[in-house]
Amino acid sequence: MGYFDYSRExxxxxxxxxxxxxxxxxxxxxxxxxxxxxxxxxxxxxxxxSGLILSSSPMFKKVFGKSNVSRAYDLPFDVHTRRFSYYNAKRQGLPVTPEFVKYIEAWAKATFIVPPRMDTYIEKNIEIQHIFQNYASIEDILPYSIDEGFIDLTSSLNYFVPDKNISRKEKLETVSANIQRDIWRKTGIYSTVGMSNANPLLAKLALDNEAKKRKTMRSNWSYGDVESKVWAIPRMTDFWGIGRRMEKRLNKLGIFSIKELANFNPDILKKELGIIGVDLFFHANGIDESNVHQPYKAKSRSLGNSQVLPRDYCKQADIELVFKEMAEQVAIRLRKAHKKASNVSIYVGFSKTEHKKHIQAQMKIEPSNSTKQLMDYVLTIFRKKYRSGAVRHISVTYSGLVDDSYGLISLFDDAEKIEKEERLQSAIDGIRDRFGFTMIQKANALQEASRSLERSRLVGGHSAGGLDGLT
Structure with missing residues (x-):
């Protein structure tokens, strides 16, 4: 039995x-x-x-067994020829019988492979947000991501379903069904709804663990369902906030199920896992104090940027050019956040043809948000670690953030020169804020290896308007 009297929640x-x-x-x-x-x-x-699958239809997932965030080379067919790939199939342990090959090639030819159009998805998201606003005030709506969000219907249920003889659970079911219907009628998009007459956590768990499997694509989990449904979640990683690393840490404590987590000693959880352990204990018991109207905002401890290059970069000069561009872009974000970084780290991922272990390195620095200084630090780390090899994935991260008012000037520094550089940076940032990032560019942005101009046209790291894709 649980520890809690839910009537008090x-x-x-x-x-x-x-x-x-x-x-x-x-x-x-x-x-x-x-x-x-x-x-x-x-x-x-x-x-x-090496294309990255950002989203796939239910039928695509059913046929090819691939979730989002897979790569083109993980598919059992070639994305260009639509022919069966024996190499990919064998690598994944798939059968290579004539029947299976025929089945895959038939579906491959009928499959649409299209590039992302982020501006279109944002426009559609705004349209869906307007539908939400027909049922709740803006203050009662919390977008969780571009394709999902919470709606607190507490104050509007009785307005849409005024019958006093109907329970709040039934009213929530009715209103949620109406929202689903409106989304489909106005956009053609199907939606899934997790509901709760208790709190946001249970609504999220209901969606992830039951609603997606039901014909109505709706499910309601509330306090009365904690022991029968929350504790019965089969895999711990299906629970909100528990990834593989956290699962291993819980396993070391002898916890192998949500039920065991809910009935574990919270003092031990706090000692071993910190405040996160206590949060997980309460969540496993269905307790969630988060508020749609006052969402938790984590303090940013670092700023970074990463990108998968469009091709293998083999020349060191070309790799360094992209690193310099990224170092500048993240430095601009630092200044916008009125922060300085005291730690710089880089990541270098090699092409799959190299069979090399990635490079990950960092160095501590005097707090800075100067583009020139941070660029120099990034290149110093890179040149110290990189020897050779084709590169496909790189990232730059600044951490150990402090307020930009913090500064140390030694006797060897030219204070006048530093001040002049800061004024120049401020002027460039101001022009870019007003007229766009591409208004002021270095000449090397015109080099073939440069990614600066291309990335400035992206939304969320992907094509804004879309390119001609494969059909």
């Missing part, structure tokens, strides 16, 4: 709404295709073999 009527395969659904609807019956995936960099 606060209650809210929450709907957590998720757009089913959002990017893929938007692309299906745009082509007049059924989102649930069409095999389609949205692939970043669809023109090369």
């Amino acid at each position: 606060s209650t809210s009527d929450i709907a957590f709404i998720d757009m089913k395969s959002f990017y893929a659904s938007v692309e299906c609807v745009a082509r007049g295709l059924h989102p649930l019956k069409t095999s389609l995936c949205v692939m970043s960099r669809a023109e090369n073999a």
Whole structure:
């Protein structure tokens, strides 16, 4: 039995709404295709073999067994020829029988592979937000990501379903069904709803663990369902806040299920895991004090940027050029946040043809947000660690953030020169803020290896308007 008297806990009527395969659904609807019956995936960099699958339709997942965040080379067919890939199939342990090859090639030819259009998805998200606002005030809506969000319907249930003989659980079911219907009628997109007459956590768990499997694509979990449903979640990693690393830490404490977590000693959890352990204990018991109206905002401890290069970069000068551009971009974000960094780290991921271990290195520095200084630090770390090899993935991260008012000037520093550089940086930042990042660019932005101009046209790291993809 649990520790809690749920009659003492606060209650809210929450709907957590998720757009089913959002990017893929938007692309299906745009082509007049059924989102649930069409095999389609949205692939970043669809023109090369290492494309990243950002979203895929339910039919695509069913046929090819691939979730989002897979690569083109993980598919059992070549994205260009649509022919069966014996190499990929064997690498994944798939059968290579004539029947299976025929099955895959038939579906591959019928599959749409399209590039992302982030501006289109944002526009569609705004349209869906307007639908939400027909049922709740803006203050009662909390977007969780571009394709999902919470709606607190506590104050509006009685308005839409005034019958006093109907329970709040039934009213929440009715209103949630109406929201689903409106989204589908106005956008053609199907949605899944997790509901709770208790709190946001239980609504999220209901969506992730039950709603997606039901015909109505809706499910309600409240306090009365904690022991029968929350504790029965089969895999610990299916629980909000528990990833593989946390699962291993819990396993070391002898905890192998949500039920065991809910009935474990919270003092030991706090000692071994800190405040996160206490949070997990309460969550496993269905207790959640988060508020849709006052969402928790984590303090940023670092700022960074990463990118997968469009091709293998083999020349050190070309790799350094991209590193310098990224060092500048993150430095601009530092100054906007009025912060300085006291730690610089880089990541270098090699092409899969290299069979080399990635490079990850860092160095402590005097707090700075100077583009020139941070650029020099990034290149220093890179040149110290890199020897050779084709590179495909790089990142730059600044951490150990302090307020930009913090500064140390030694007797060997030229204070006048430092002040002059700061004024120049401030002027450049101001022009870019007003007229766009590309208004002022270094000459090396015109080099073939440069990514600066290309990335300035991206939204969320992907094409804003889309390119001609593979169909």
